[in-house]
Amino acid sequence: MWILRVLGATLLTLYLAELGNGEPSPAVDLSSFPFVSLTTSQCAPPSGVAATEVWRDKRGQYRAHSAGGGPVHSEEPSPTDACQGNRPAAVPASEAMVQTLPGGPIYKVKQFVMSLFYKDTPIDHEEPQFPMDLLQYEDEVVLRFNWTSARDEAAFVGAAETLVLDVWNVRRDGDGDEANYGDVRLPRRRLRDFLRLLPKSMRKPSRWHEHVEDVQLAVLSTLRRSRDMVAPRRGFFEDFGTLDEITQWLSSHPSIAVSSIGSSGEGREIISASVGTGRKHIVITAGMVAREWASISALLYALDSLTTDRELLRKYTLHFVPVVNPDGYVFSWEEDRLWRKNRQTTAVGICSGLAVERSINWTETATTTTPCSEEYAGKGPLDALEARHVASFIDSTGAAAAIDISSYSQQVAYSHNSVDPKEFATRIQLATERDYEVIEEPWTGGVDSFQVRLPDIDHQGFLVAKKRIGELGSQVENIVRVILDLHSN
Known part of the structure; x- marks a missing residue:
């Protein structure tokens, strides 16, 4: 019984620590992962504002952190500050060197729980049980944006194309206020870049929400383990x-x-x-x-x-x-x-x-x-x-x-x-x-x-x-x- 109490207290402490301070996850050197396709945005942040990252804390709220340690701009970025016409440039992992990925205590607990079900951690194991590298979907989410005009739809499609993002669905000609929408897949750290390219009306929390909260786990649920690929069905x-x-x-x-x-x-x-x-x-x-x-x-x-x-x-x-x-x-x-x-x-x-x-x-x-x-x-x-x-x-x-x-x-x-x-x-x-x-x-x-x-x-x-x-x-x-x-x- 005391083991369960200690384990419960430890997990609660880890949860409260990450929930309370909201610190972003530590940086991970990706130079040793040649299969990772990294992109860097050429968009400049709003004038006078340090480069920022956006992530979701455990309350489900999106929060901004100044990469330079300075204050975070509290106002919505102006469309005039958006990098209109610029496109992200793909860079090799060896040049990017450091990219922020989840690595905090909650992420580690998640990986531990996954290992209980799948016998190993599908990302870090030397002999992965799945036929593809799941790291490519880490911290990805699918967001759904609703619109009521062709102008908003064009802005959504244009923003996704500018950042070379994966648009899953564009539904038009629907009946009702929420019948016309677009779904886009992106890493949470790129949310701010995407919002900057949208009209102010589409940045409101009432106009978008998470449709697929964890792309990596959703992908995992559809795969067969490598050893099952050769087993009779x-x-x-x-x-x-x-x-x-x-x-x-x-x-x-x-x-x-x-x-x-x-x-x-x-x-x-x-x-x-x-x-x-x-x-x-x-x-x-x-x-x-x-x-x-x-x-x-x-x-x-x-x-x-x-x-x-x-x-x-x-x-x-x-x-x-x-x-x-x-x-x-x-x-x-x-x-x-x-x-x-x-x-x-x-x-x-x-x-x-x-x-x-x-x-x-x-x-x-x-x-x-x-x-x-x-x-x-x-x-x-x-x-x-x-x-x-x-x-x-x-x-x-x-x-x-x-x-x-x-x-x-x-x-x-x-x-x-x-x-x-x-x-x-x-x-x-x-x-x-x-x-x-x-x-x-x-x-x-x-x-x-x-x-x-x-x-x-x-x-x-x-x-x-x-x-x-x-x-x-x-x-x-x-x-x-x-x-x-x-x-x-």
């Missing part, structure tokens, strides 16, 4: 599948005809799985965005369910392309769980990849020209190799419609002149028992196009728990059935 839909596992499952399915629609930039086959013998062809895709593991698994779940509907398969031939972006998908398993693009080279050697989904629906006004941006889709339509293969495949099948499964905003977008939006929305809501919003968006393809954007069930963005595969798969199946019914004549 108990059930295909009990976990997310690697590219090899998906290919093997499709090839062994008795009702599915597997073929290749082309090769990726790194030489991997882009697999199509076809079912049915009907005269009307429909193409259904997923996995354009590499990190959307849940969308891929949900599509495969729907495919498996639809193979048993003989009447449906006499009317239609369904072509499923579950992993449009195989290179990016493999990279998201082996190197960076949150990788978005493919692995195609760009004009900037250190910035690889094109956004495949934006390459298919490429518009000059909506596409960034910055190769290092997560939104970069190339210099013109179908610059991404995988996008060209998909477009060619749709044309070759003579498909009546194309459906893409994506994440995450609980919307169904369409470009189909004969659709009655209200009736379409009602049918989808009845089929899924969820309030999917139906919106119209133009599509550059020559066929009727739909994009199903799955809901953010656990408020974890792309990092959906594997236990949700069946639930999301059923929703995809029901929405696909509604869309097929629209093309039954």
Whole structure:
């Protein structure tokens, strides 16, 4: 009993110490970690103010600390002080030398608790149990900013592009005060830089909040340990599948005809799985965005369910392309769980990849020209190799419609002149028992196009728990059935 009392008192002391003084964590020399990608902002702080860092104390409050030991500016920074037009420059870890990372007592307690569950600390162990370095997500958070005007949306997107941040979601055309928003992933230490670039009205605490509080733990919850990667799986839909596992499952399915629609930039086959013998062809895709593991698994779940509907398969031939972006998908398993693009080279050697989904629906006004941006889709339509293969495949099948499964905003977008939006929305809501919003968006393809954007069930963005595969798969199946019914004549 006395051991428990001592342990409890120690933990309480550590907690109060960090809560009370709010001191930032000690600096850590990252020169020995060559895999860490560090950036330094070229933005100057407001005039007369020392460089500052922002972190969150244990009350959940964001606090500022003067790096030079001087007082912290108490007023909101003026937009005129923001580094308009400047972009952060990537620097090697050996040049950065010192970067502030969590290293205080609460962080150590967190690492200790993680080690109890995972047998080792996934960051510091010499032989990590996970296939990627988790340090890259340390102290990262996803913030959600709400807006009510196109001006605020443009400011949000522009600020994220200036700082080369990862925008997870931009939801527009929603109904209600909080229906239009943007989610951005960033280290907490860069929060101040981001806020400086936004209009004063968007900096108010009422306009933004934490959507994913701990990206590192959310990433960890979706991974398999390295030793489990070679162990037999108990059930295909009990976990997310690697590219090899998906290919093997499709090839062994008795009702599915597997073929290749082309090769990726790194030489991997882009697999199509076809079912049915009907005269009307429909193409259904997923996995354009590499990190959307849940969308891929949900599509495969729907495919498996639809193979048993003989009447449906006499009317239609369904072509499923579950992993449009195989290179990016493999990279998201082996190197960076949150990788978005493919692995195609760009004009900037250190910035690889094109956004495949934006390459298919490429518009000059909506596409960034910055190769290092997560939104970069190339210099013109179908610059991404995988996008060209998909477009060619749709044309070759003579498909009546194309459906893409994506994440995450609980919307169904369409470009189909004969659709009655209200009736379409009602049918989808009845089929899924969820309030999917139906919106119209133009599509550059020559066929009727739909994009199903799955809901953010656990408020974890792309990092959906594997236990949700069946639930999301059923929703995809029901929405696909509604869309097929629209093309039954």
